[in-house]
Amino acid sequence: MACEINHTKEDVLSKLVSQKAYLPTELYPKMESFIQTDLPQETLNEVFHLLKKYDLAAEAEQQERNEVLKTMVKG
Structure with missing residues (x-):
């Protein structure tokens, strides 16, 4: 799922706030x-x-994303 757009820290924080x-x-x-x-x-x-689009994802998909995010935060 490679993205052609490099998102800034501000973009990512804004997305976080929106979700x-x-x-x-x-x-x-x-x-x-x-x-x-x-x-x-x-x-x-x-x-x-x-x-x-976290808010639009099914609950199972949200759970999967949560696990990935938690792993990232733990480093």
Whole structure:
């Protein structure tokens, strides 16, 4: 799922904020802090795509995305 667009930290934070109501409560602040760190472009793009249309994803899909995001935050 390679993306041709490089998303800025601001893009990713904006996407995170737009999906806040749909994300698990404990995950949001961790993601917010994670995005603020010095991340490679590839990671920013991946996080953006995991958050993109999160609210429209089926519950099972959201769970899968949550696991990937949690793993990323833990490093």
